[in-house]
Amino acid sequence: MSLDYGIQLPVQSQSTIYAEPWEADAGPADLVEVARAADRAGFAYVAACDHVAIPRRLADAMSTVWYDPVATLAHLAAVTERVRLLAHVAVVGLRHPLLTAKQYATLDHLSGGRLILGVGAGHVREEFETLGVDFERRGAVLDETLDALRAALGPDEYPAHHGKSFDFEGLGQRPRPAQERVPLWVGGSSPAAVRRAALKGDGWLPQGDPRDRLPGQIETLRRLRGDGAPLTVGAITEPLYVGAPGWEVGRRTLTGPPEVLAESLRAYAAMGVDQIQVRFRCRDRGELIDQIGLFGTEVGPLLDGGS
Template sequence: MPDATSPSLLQYGIQLPVQSQSTLYREPWETTAGPDELARAARAADRLGYAYIACCDHVAIPARLADAMGTTWYDPVSTLGWLAALTTRTLLLSHVAVAPLRHPLLSAKQYATLDLLSGGRLLLGVGAGHVPEEFEALGVDFHQRGPVLDETLTALSAALTDEYPSHPGPRFPFSGLAVSPRPAQRPRPPIWVGGSSPRAVRRAALLGEGWLSQGDSLEQLPAQLGLIASVREQAGRSGPFAVNAIPPALYVGEPGWETGRRALTGKPERLAASLRRYASLGVTHLQLRPRSRSLDEYLDQLEAVATDVLPLV
């Protein structure tokens, strides 16, 4: 089952601003921001001790979804590789790479290189994807994305673990091919699996070292963690297992502007008490997103969360 953790062991990361601009969460200032703002946010997270910085993944957005999802989605390998050179300690998380869109040998090559160049800071987060047109454009069967992801995960694991990997699967058979350079982490970088459907949660429990919740509430998390514990126990899997949850957006203090009904606002003690509830369930990582009206306010909030709120948790 997921390892229980005390509040003092709870770790915190951020989904970087700018690099993904879904209208569900982007701030207005992000629409005109670019590499400079992204770099400042990543450097601040690195300096303030956030455990990871995360980058999303979509190759192309169909017109029917553009209003809701936006059309700006930076490539995770390029973005995290660039930010690796601008940071020193924060981990680099793909949250999530749509793994079925790419051959696992290609993904292994890209992410092994990223892990090596970053000094072993990769967290490989993968998911099944949800945009049919994206799959169609790239010649991948959308309706088979679940089975494809299952095989991709086993193939990725093999290619990231061994220089001469072997994978006999029906979709991606390979052997006798060297895949180098090798990642810095041994035996390979950890793989966290995203998704909140029962099938996705089972996949994470069986094939990953962690689960990336897609916004499950405090009320929903116990059932999800119970499913993970049950599947891992039945499969004989043991050892550390990361559970990453996404609480509502935060604002330290009284904003004086409309932050949305779900945002957590107020004094550090109030915010800390809310975050502490996640730790009590067995969550090991929280992905935080401060509300803001400008990059400077975002950076101020990032620091306030790190210095005023998190020590209380």
């Protein structure tokens, strides 16, 4: 079983959980060069996050650097050729689904059908309250939003949806997406998120589940899915460094020659994972681009079940 691999881009979101120090002084040129490197190296996707505004109580941990995913991915679509464009994840409950559909349908149209729309419930109460959205109902609203987006991102110029939170028909939107079916991947690892992915999604984006927790989550997904319809199962790997780092990269980081890394990562495929999101320890843009290139040329080809 082969593994696709993608990357959450640096710079565009700078939570202290994962941002490297050099990103604080980086900007659009760095973002473009990293995306181009991933495109050249055969990565399946590049990803951007979504937050509208961060309250002061969370700013020290999350930072306030969160590029808008639609603007960011559209910009990167114009400077890349084949890599897919993933919103990981869009908090679509903050916006009316027709607004979301207009933005992402245009992105898919402009990029020639490279969009993957990852969605999540969101967790920052103040964002919801300030935008006039009920934080306590965000799960139910997301469930309905997925149904509404299925209609609004489908082939019909005049989509229709009738639900508790949203009701529309007779309103035309063009351009339509280039893809016949825009993939909707559901993010999150709570029981509600796993159920949502199984019942309504085309894919699942876990929120950092450790390896020992993934088999149980995947078993639940398959059981709830039931009908055998394809579902792209994802995983976020440990931090990686191809080769011997020569500097302190942290005890959780997987390091070593390509064969060692590939052997470790193939364990994800054995669990039933279809795509992995990788992240590289790095001290500057150049080192990150080197790591992306090494992974694509030396590790990636070993992730097809062979060695």
